[in-house]
Amino acid sequence: MRSPVIATPDEQLRPEPIADPTTAFYWEGAAAGELRVQTCDACQHVQFPPNVVCENCRNDHLGYRVSSGRGTLYAKTVMHQAFHPAFAESLPVALCLVDLDDAPGIRLLTNLVDVDAAQVETGAALRVVFEQRGASVLPQFTAAGQGGGR
Numbered sequence: 001m002r003s004p005v006i007a008t009p010d011e012q013l014r015p016e017p018i019a020d021p022t023t024a025f026y027w028e029g030a031a032a033g034e035l036r037v038q039t040c041d042a043c044q045h046v047q048f049p050p051n052v053v054c055e056n057c058r059n060d061h062l063g064y065r066v067s068s069g070r071g072t073l074y075a076k077t078v079m080h081q082a083f084h085p086a087f088a089e090s091l092p093v094a095l096c097l098v099d100l101d102d103a104p105g106i107r108l109l110t111n112l113v114d115v116d117a118a119q120v121e122t123g124a125a126l127r128v129v130f131e132q133r134g135a136s137v138l139p140q141f142t143a144a145g146q147g148g149g150r
């Protein structure tokens, strides 16, 4: 039997990402409605998560490009117990791994939202949507055929 999760007002706030100089472009992109992926200026390698150097050639001149936000579901899991009190009201929460269609090799760990995760099979077409969370915006994914989002 699951014990009740009691949240104080502070705990009701979902955790927000903490940007640093390496990841700032990613979070700024999300706030602008863009899914940005890091690229190497020297060899054009694309990598995720962002790093301080290119994982291919070790160059430290890195930029980004904007992904279409289209992807394919690689795997999913559905959580029925809150790992943080702020998520207790949102159960079940679906986590997923998404392969970006236009950035081969990039696999994002994200949430599958606005859809019944049980109805979304591995290999399904997904698209990015953006969740406003406090002062931050988080890229999330939903079934490509789902309406809404921005």
Ligand SMILES: [Zn+2]
Pocket (backbone or CB within 6 Å): 040, 041, 042, 043, 044, 045, 054, 055, 056, 057, 058, 059
């Ligand atoms: Zn490189």
